[in-house]
Amino acid sequence: MIEFRAAASEGLSSDAIVVGVGEGRRFDAAGSVLAEKMPWLAVHLDDVEFTGKVGQVVVVPGGDAVPYRNVVFAGLGPAPDLEQVRRAAGGAARSLAKCATVATTLHRSVPAAAEAVGSGFVLGAYTFTRHKTEKKPSAIATVVLIDGTEEEVAAAAIGGLVGDGVNLARDLINEPAMGKSPVALAERAAGIAAEFGLGIRILDEQQIVAERLGGLRGVSLGATNPPRLVELRYEPPGAKAFLAVVGKGIVFDSGGLSLKPADSMETMKTDMSGAAAVFAAIRTIAALGLAVKVVGIAPLTENMPGGSALRPGDVLQARNGKTIEVLNTDAEGRLILADGLSLAAELEPDMILDLATLTGAISIALGEKIAGLFGTEDATASVAAAAAAAGERVWRMPLPDDYRKNIDSDVADMKNTGTRYGGAINAALLLKEFVGDIPWAHLDIAGPARAAEAEHYVPKGGTGFGVRTIVELARRMA
Numbered sequence: 001m002i003e004f005r006a007a008a009s010e011g012l013s014s015d016a017i018v019v020g021v022g023e024g025r026r027f028d029a030a031g032s033v034l035a036e037k038m039p040w041l042a043v044h045l046d047d048v049e050f051t052g053k054v055g056q057v058v059v060v061p062g063g064d065a066v067p068y069r070n071v072v073f074a075g076l077g078p079a080p081d082l083e084q085v086r087r088a089a090g091g092a093a094r095s096l097a098k099c100a101t102v103a104t105t106l107h108r109s110v111p112a113a114a115e116a117v118g119s120g121f122v123l124g125a126y127t128f129t130r131h132k133t134e135k136k137p138s139a140i141a142t143v144v145l146i147d148g149t150e151e152e153v154a155a156a157a158i159g160g161l162v163g164d165g166v167n168l169a170r171d172l173i174n175e176p177a178m179g180k181s182p183v184a185l186a187e188r189a190a191g192i193a194a195e196f197g198l199g200i201r202i203l204d205e206q207q208i209v210a211e212r213l214g215g216l217r218g219v220s221l222g223a224t225n226p227p228r229l230v231e232l233r234y235e236p237p238g239a240k241a242f243l244a245v246v247g248k249g250i251v252f253d254s255g256g257l258s259l260k261p262a263d264s265m266e267t268m269k270t271d272m273s274g275a276a277a278v279f280a281a282i283r284t285i286a287a288l289g290l291a292v293k294v295v296g297i298a299p300l301t302e303n304m305p306g307g308s309a310l311r312p313g314d315v316l317q318a319r320n321g322k323t324i325e326v327l328n329t330d331a332e333g334r335l336i337l338a339d340g341l342s343l344a345a346e347l348e349p350d351m352i353l354d355l356a357t358l359t360g361a362i363s364i365a366l367g368e369k370i371a372g373l374f375g376t377e378d379a380t381a382s383v384a385a386a387a388a389a390a391g392e393r394v395w396r397m398p399l400p401d402d403y404r405k406n407i408d409s410d411v412a413d414m415k416n417t418g419t420r421y422g423g424a425i426n427a428a429l430l431l432k433e434f435v436g437d438i439p440w441a442h443l444d445i446a447g448p449a450r451a452a453e454a455e456h457y458v459p460k461g462g463t464g465f466g467v468r469t470i471v472e473l474a475r476r477m478a
Ligand code: BES
Pocket: 253, 271, 328, 330, 331, 332, 333, 357, 358, 359, 360, 361, 416, 417, 418, 423, 446, 447
């Protein structure tokens, strides 16, 4: 955990200083002072073509000229906003992994930036070292806000807390499937519940049958590891609203009998990113003490092709009574979400938000960095606004009624596949059958849940996408 504090620039020394630079190499006051004391700087920045573009980070040794071992210039672009500040802090953190104390003036680069500075540093300093024999975690322990106020330090700490939540989700997502069976993941959730005094209900395989969670049970049939359903409850006194969040928790997606090709399976330990976001967000919301009731529901199972696996053509009955013909066992996310959403709807919350690495098709539509946002008018508007404020990219997608026939089945109420074109829409239309008349938003996070390469505050691998949007949504409802 990174500690945030404030200090005057007079007499300050540190392992590094990070200053933001606007496009066209516009320095802030601290940057100008540094440039004056380091007369070689302008030539160096010319040599490495540093202009202050978004994402540019340059580390210059401070030498004897300044009381900082390293001087970092982070590009903020032509019109800096909170997200550029977050990215600058994250990019700086990633290039200062050996520095313990980092001073910065980034919190002054745009109004109210301190929280973005806090989350940017914590997110950028993330590493997943659990399975390395030689661990090289980031050394950053303290971030000093130069001339920062008490309010700015508090805001940075809140940003850091949200960043810690995202990093928890990243840890869960990056963990190999063999280390996060449904039972093990449910135990992690129980640990969070114990730590924050949250309510928790964990359904085992018998209870899953008794509670008629036919979708979750069906998907679990081919796996040796038994399924679980986790319900985490944060119920503060004086809650102003009630949010239900549902997360897809496929701890490994082999495709089942509709087996995936080997290379498509390589990243399928990340198919529980929705569930990870739900657990991490509730933990963060409880840590912030927000005045909103939040219930998180995560159906957890492997999707495996064992001898008792679901067969193409099988029919399942979900919690709300509706039947689904399973034509492709690799379209398993919607089967377990059918039950998760039914349970959420029964609780009659003000809004249901689900997060799922649901379809490859959404990445065809939007690329790998933007989530698809589906659902009712009111809920999607709230989620879009929260995501924009939190710095997560989502894009509204349609749910046309006349596409419903794409999932008509010959033998059941619906089938779990549709046309290949519009595959993400077909999946969302199936989910819609299980939310009743509750305001509902669905985020298909199959693209942004995972990053193929590191950039700014996003590491390679699990990104923890969705945590910040859920937390921001809860803040706005509280
Ligand atoms: N977990 C996958 C979706 C996915 C694909 C997530 C790539 C992240 C990266 C999901 O369960 C799946 O397999 N969906 C199928 C649905 C199809 C069989 C209708 C898909 O998208 O191909």
